[in-house]
Amino acid sequence: MDTADVERLIESGIEDAEATVTQPRGEDDDHLAAVVVAPAFEDETIVNQHQLVYDALGEHMTTDIHALELKTYTPDEYTTRE
Template sequence: MFEATEITRLIQQGLPCDYVQIQGDDGVHFTGVVVSAEFAGKPKVRQHQAVYATLGPLMGNEIHALQLQTYTPEQWASVRQELGL
């Protein structure tokens, strides 16, 4: 079983992020939002791969699934505005 807080820490340690929120309550399936300027100009698959790379061999082992929403800071500002956050 793995903790969402540890996944958050590993992502923040391995990727410069403006915002990271990871949730999951069964210890193996997680969802999250990651915002990073590193995502600029990259397709979603490459953005997700960059996040997965921060977790290394934990992905597919201790972490069975991680459903991601990834954004650049500009995209995140727009999404937050649309949601009224």
């Protein structure tokens, strides 16, 4: 699955989300990494944040994506990260 397609799915599935999806060097096409920034992550645990992303990707998580390295941030967290 193309990284741009994954970005579009995440951004359309989570309101006001900004997603950057890459394919780590040396990995297969079905191994991806994503950084997702969304106000929807406010007051959510990391587990719930990741679940929101998985829900946005739907069946693609079992059919097209084998592994997804995920980093999720609220807008404030992303601005102040080190």
